[in-house]
Amino acid sequence: MDVGHLPASEFDSAGLEQSLMGAPELNPVPDMVQLLTIDGELRQDGTYSSYVQDLTPEELRGFYRDMFLVRRFDEEATALQRQGELVMWVPLTGQEGAQIGSGRALLPQDYVFPTYREHGVAYTRGLELAQLLRRFRGISHGGWDPREVNFHLYTLVLAAQVPHAVGYAMGMARDRLVDPKLPEAATVAYFGDGASSEGDVHEGMVFAASYNAPVVFFCQNNHWAISVPTEVQSRIPLANRAQGYGFPGVRVDGNDVLAVHAVTRWALERARSGAGPVLIEAFTYRMSAHTTADDPTKYRLSADEEAWLDRDPMLRMEKYLRRQGLADDAFFEELREEGRSMAVRLRENVQQMEAPGFADAFTDVYAEAHPLIREELDAHRRYEAGFADAEPAAGTATPTSREHNA
Amino acid sequence: MSTTMTMAKAINAGLRAALESHPNSLLMGEDIGSLGGVYRVTEGLKADFGADRVMDTPLAESGIIGTAIGLALRGYLPVCEIQFDGFVFPGFNQITTQLAKMHSRSEGALSAPVVIRIPYGGGIGSIEHHSESPEALFAHTAGLRIITPSNPQDAYWMIQQAVDCKDPVIVFEPKRRYWLKGDVDTTAPTSDPFSAHIVREGTDATIVAYGPLVPVALAAAAAAEEDGRSVEVVDLRSISPIDFDTVTESVRKTGRLIVTHEAPTFGGIGGEIAARVAERAFLSLEAPVLRVGGFHMPYPVAKVEEHYLPDIDRLLEALDRSFAY
Numbered sequence: 001m002d003v004g005h006l007p008a009s010e011f012d013s014a015g016l017e018q019s020l021m022g023a024p025e026l027n028p029v030p031d032m033v034q035l036l037t038i039d040g041e042l043r044q045d046g047t048y049s050s051y052v053q054d055l056t057p058e059e060l061r062g063f064y065r066d067m068f069l070v071r072r073f074d075e076e077a078t079a080l081q082r083q084g085e086l087v088m089w090v091p092l093t094g095q096e097g098a099q100i101g102s103g104r105a106l107l108p109q110d111y112v113f114p115t116y117r118e119h120g121v122a123y124t125r126g127l128e129l130a131q132l133l134r135r136f137r138g139i140s141h142g143g144w145d146p147r148e149v150n151f152h153l154y155t156l157v158l159a160a161q162v163p164h165a166v167g168y169a170m171g172m173a174r175d176r177l178v179d180p181k182l183p184e185a186a187t188v189a190y191f192g193d194g195a196s197s198e199g200d201v202h203e204g205m206v207f208a209a210s211y212n213a214p215v216v217f218f219c220q221n222n223h224w225a226i227s228v229p230t231e232v233q234s235r236i237p238l239a240n241r242a243q244g245y246g247f248p249g250v251r252v253d254g255n256d257v258l259a260v261h262a263v264t265r266w267a268l269e270r271a272r273s274g275a276g277p278v279l280i281e282a283f284t285y286r287m288s289a290h291t292t293a294d295d296p297t298k299y300r301l302s303a304d305e306e307a308w309l310d311r312d313p314m315l316r317m318e319k320y321l322r323r324q325g326l327a328d329d330a331f332f333e334e335l336r337e338e339g340r341s342m343a344v345r346l347r348e349n350v351q352q353m354e355a356p357g358f359a360d361a362f363t364d365v366y367a368e369a370h371p372l373i374r375e376e377l378d379a380h381r382r383y384e385a386g387f388a389d390a391e392p393a394a395g396t397a398t399p400t401s402r403e404h405n406a
Numbered sequence: 407m408s409t410t411m412t413m414a415k416a417i418n419a420g421l422r423a424a425l426e427s428h429p430n431s432l433l434m435g436e437d438i439g440s441l442g443g444v445y446r447v448t449e450g451l452k453a454d455f456g457a458d459r460v461m462d463t464p465l466a467e468s469g470i471i472g473t474a475i476g477l478a479l480r481g482y483l484p485v486c487e488i489q490f491d492g493f494v495f496p497g498f499n500q501i502t503t504q505l506a507k508m509h510s511r512s513e514g515a516l517s518a519p520v521v522i523r524i525p526y527g528g529g530i531g532s533i534e535h536h537s538e539s540p541e542a543l544f545a546h547t548a549g550l551r552i553i554t555p556s557n558p559q560d561a562y563w564m565i566q567q568a569v570d571c572k573d574p575v576i577v578f579e580p581k582r583r584y585w586l587k588g589d590v591d592t593t594a595p596t597s598d599p600f601s602a603h604i605v606r607e608g609t610d611a612t613i614v615a616y617g618p619l620v621p622v623a624l625a626a627a628a629a630a631e632e633d634g635r636s637v638e639v640v641d642l643r644s645i646s647p648i649d650f651d652t653v654t655e656s657v658r659k660t661g662r663l664i665v666t667h668e669a670p671t672f673g674g675i676g677g678e679i680a681a682r683v684a685e686r687a688f689l690s691l692e693a694p695v696l697r698v699g700g701f702h703m704p705y706p707v708a709k710v711e712e713h714y715l716p717d718i719d720r721l722l723e724a725l726d727r728s729f730a731y
């Protein structure tokens with residue numbers, strides 16, 4: 001050390017080294033973890049291969065099946081939006097590897113805080129996919145009971161769910177102080193490259209590090225925050241930011257479902273064991289539009305999109321399965337049939353979803369009785385009752401099935 | 407069993423009682439542990455309940471509220487301290503878009519019973535961002551409940567009632583009254599925290615006040631009595647919901663209403679009360695409802711704040727105008 005340069009004295013450097021332990025890369029530009037090449041060849045990695053070696057043929061086929069069905073779901077939802085059955089849709093195409101790979105690393109006791117594109121993760125949690133569409137049909141701001149599948153509601157205010165995931169993880173750790181017999185558990189906070197610029201990601205990471213919370217920050221870098229490329233959000237690989245908080249950051253090929261699975265398993269096991277948070281940057285690509293209201297031709301070249309076609313997460317998994325003799329034409333044909341019938345069921349399910357009565361909107365504003373809610377609901381009902389003799393108009397409120405508790 | 411204590415001590419005792427009765431409750435905030443908070447409201451609690459339950463957090467309001475929401479979703483009862491009124495805004499997004507909506511957007515499946523304590527108001531001769539009254543900004547957001555005690559007895563019980571409530575509650579604490587002493591009966595709770603109290607009965611006019619201005623309204627009423635005017639004073643206590651029944655009943659009796667708060671009158675709670683009273687008791691009014699509050703300006707510098715804050719003279723002048731109408 002140069003004379004005049006003093007080591008920082010305010011930190012317990014031994015503790016810091018401890019919290020960075022297990023970080024595979026501390027270089028300025030980290031290597032990207034990849035296990036499956038785009039040709040479907042499985043590579044060996046000293047740290048991560050062990051996390052996929054125990055996968056059975058059934059599980060390996062399952063990864064492909066999950067990705068296939070989720071993409072089929074995505075296509076059907078897009079069609080439903082085009083036909084006016086949904087008010088909007090947020091496609092996930094291209095990000096199946098990042099979502100299925102990470103989602104399948106979760107244990108039932110883990111808890112997920114998604115943003116609004118994590119349909120694949122939702123599927124791995126066992127959420128009925130039609131439930132996801134209630135929000136996009138304009139009949140609910142939520143759509144499901146998060147406690148049943150440990151998958152929180154979608155959050156549209158970017159990154160607002162990140163500190164929630166940290167707080168929830170702090171709660172999980174506290175629970176085990178009271179009852180050590182509870183299973184070790186962790187949360188996963190999903191967000192994107194765009195949301196990585198939000199202050200809540202920073203504050204969430206500060207809290208997670210300070211309290212050593214069992215949380216995995218899972219950033220899907222899909223290259224585009226609507227029309228703004230990742231370079232505008234960050235001048236360094238996003239995974240590198242973890243070092244600034246004092247925990248490991250790993251960049252993984254987000255289109256390699258096996259690598260994502262391995263890295264996420266590693267990170268979750270580490271978090272659950274009490275070793276603290278991890279940031280995973282899944283390097284992927286949003287192959288479709290931001291939403292059905294978006295037009296990517298305004299801001300990116302079709303050549304760029306085509307360059308990612310070869311890296312499609314499903315293609316390389318198919319190559320791997322065929323190469324290993326784990327799946328044949330019959331498997332893929334059966335899957336296509338399964339996808340078709342799933343889409344038919346989904347469509348029927350969605351078309352049967354009815355809008356709530358307007359009066360239902362008063363019901364859950366508060367958990368406890370509230371005089372203003374009661375007063376306004378009563379006034380609304382009196383107003384509606386004034387039309388009792390008139391033709392019932394479509395979509396107007398009828399006496400609600402879910403009475404306000406006031 | 408009654409004990410005399412300051413409002414700061416009463417809140418401290420109320421928090422202590424909440425920590426004792428709810429093992430899943432915890433305090434979070436900046437400097438609330440070893441220091442006991444910049445106003446010493448949490449003094450001694452870290453020593454008695456430990457750093458796990460009285461948490462000195464990183465200096466980040468959105469992080470405090472955001473992680474409190476996560477803890478609440480996991481079954482905990484976080485009580486967050488925001489150091490000063492003007493510093494709540496980094497957490498405004500978490501409070502309004504997340505905390506306030508958690509119950510409704512989950513269609514009742516989830517609740518986030520987070521309590522947020524905010525010392526508010528002026529009159530302490532402080533610098534920028536330390537003397538504001540932002541309650542109307544939160545009252546406009548459905549899903550939040552907002553209460554503000556004006557005396558030690560209410561402070562002791564209302565903080566506990568906030569912790570008991572299944573909805574998120576913001577407790578605006580009138581910081582210039584932290585040293586106000588009063589009797590606290592720790593055996594019998596005050597009534598419903600979301601109700602108004604008539605703290606002085608009268609027949610000729612009503613002053614509605616809350617938080618730091620309740621003692622000012624009482625002093626103005628006492629001064630008016632010397633002029634032969636019988637003024638009723640209503641301590642609103644709850645800003646969301648507002649107990650319009652108690653306010654309306656008082657106005658039906660007196661016929662005149664002055665609403666006072668430190669916050670700017672434009673877009674404020676006083677305007678809401680004036681509108682409701684006009685809707686409910688128009689024919690009982692002998693004069694227009696008048697507002698005595700702050701002005702449409704950033705909170706002024708300490709050396710001139712006395713001209714900004716409603717005081718006895720401004721209330722008496724408003725009463726004169728009401729009686730002269």
